[in-house]
Amino acid sequence: MWILRAIPFALPQLLLLLFMLGKFDLLGGFNRTDAGMNTVMALFVLAPVAAALWFLSESVAAVVEALRKKQRVAFLVPAIALGTRLEALGVGAYLLSQAKL
Numbered sequence: 001m002w003i004l005r006a007i008p009f010a011l012p013q014l015l016l017l018l019f020m021l022g023k024f025d026l027l028g029g030f031n032r033t034d035a036g037m038n039t040v041m042a043l044f045v046l047a048p049v050a051a052a053l054w055f056l057s058e059s060v061a062a063v064v065e066a067l068r069k070k071q072r073v074a075f076l077v078p079a080i081a082l083g084t085r086l087e088a089l090g091v092g093a094y095l096l097s098q099a100k101l
Contacts, residue, residue, distance in 0.1 A: 004054075005054065007050060008047075008050035008051045008053070008054040008081070008084055008088075009054075009084050011043060011046060011047035011050055011051070011088065012047045012051070012084065012087050012088040012091045014043060014047075015040070015043040015044060015047050015088075015091055015092075015095070016091050016094075018031070018036075018039065018040060018043065019040065019095055019098075022036065022040075023098075040095075044092055044095060047088040047091065047092070048085065048088040048089055048092060050088075051081065051084045051085040051087075051088040052085055054081045054084065054085075055078060055081035055082050055084075055085050058077045058078040058081045059075075059078045059081075062074055062075060062077065062078055
């Protein structure tokens with residue numbers, strides 16, 4: 001189960017890492033190929049979507065767990081997922097601000 005939580009957490013970092021390595025030309029020209037651009041575009045779309053799905057699933061799981069145990073809802077893990085969602089949107093906004101048209 002931890003691997004499913006690690007994927008949305010790692011996608012924004014991978015996107016930012018790929019961008020920064022390409023900016024300082026440490027990828028050996030990979031960022032100037034079609035495969036490099038397709039990778040950046042896929043991560044650009046996939047990172048916020050995966051983070052949103054993770055946030056929704058953790059929120060629903062927290063509410064269901066609280067209803068089943070008749071306790072208060074604990075929002076620690078959904079808060080981390082929301083932070084990851086905001087990070088993915090922030091990285092996307094940063095990349096858009098750096099785009100040269």
